[in-house]
Amino acid sequence: MEAANADQTGGMPWPDWPQDLVIELVRARKIVEVCDQHALSELNQYNSEGLAYWQLVRLAVTEALGHARHADDVDAFLRPKSPAIGADALHLWVWEPAAPLWAAEAHQDAVLAAARVVNRRLQLKLGRHDIGEMDLCMQSFDPKPPTEGKPRLRFDGDVDTPTWRARQDGAKYLSAGAFLGIRNLAAHEEQVTWTQQEALEYMATFSVVARWIEECTVETAT
Known part of the structure; x- marks a missing residue:
């Protein structure tokens, strides 16, 4: 029974x-x-x-x-289907250096490799190799006019509007924060406790920064 x-x-x-x-x-x-x-x-x-x-x-x-x-x-x-971030759809500057490390499950190293390439691309675009990445971001996106030896990155739009200035300031602080809060941790900690999802989100942050750098034009002092 x-x-x-x-x-x-x-x-x-x-x-x-x-x-x-x-x-x-x-x-x-x-x-x-x-x-x-x-x-x-x-x-x-x-x-x-x-x-x-x-x-x-x-x-x-x-x-x-x-x-x-x-x-x-x-x-x-x-439950409604949620959107998914495809790692291979991230900006080329981010995913290309990160891909082999990510495949080896070295997520910390993948994030660090992506950050280094984004920084190198920023240096090349502005022709500056004299300061660290955080300071370079703060100076590059600064809404103030460029000075000798300190060119700026500029989004399209009316520079006299609050929206344009807000966008410049947002890029300035987000890009600097990405290097300060993500890149430095990946570089100086022997082993971080990031999950795979967290590492992917950090790479996505650098993907945003990379797109901004590529999108902007360079303004130099006249």
Whole structure:
């Protein structure tokens, strides 16, 4: 009898006494009350007439526990699909140096390699190799006019508008922060505790910086 019961319940033997079935039903009902009102209404569609009563209770318990145990799977299936970042769709300056390291699961080194290439591209674009990457970012995107030996990177747009200035300032602080808070950690810590997702997000940050550097034009002092 126990083996037969186990087959009917997916490998879980049913209790021998009816009152234990009722306890299981109450537990399952409480779970389903939280996650699925439609399923709860279906649990009430059995009656107590005749010998089939406990068979119907058993069926109700099975369905309720099934709803409860698979609630996360159902929720994941019904949840709207979220966008995904494809690493190979990151800016070429970021993914090209990072790809072989990423494939070897050396995520910290991949982030560091990407940061170094972005910095090198910034240096080449401005012709500056005299200061560190954080200071270079702060000076490059600064909305102030360029001075001798200190060219600026400029977004398109009306330089007299608050929006243009905000964009320059945003790029200035974000790019500097990326090198200060991400690159330096990757370079100076023996081993960081980043997850793969975190490392991917950090590379995506440098991808944004790379796109800004490539997008901007260089303004020099006249």
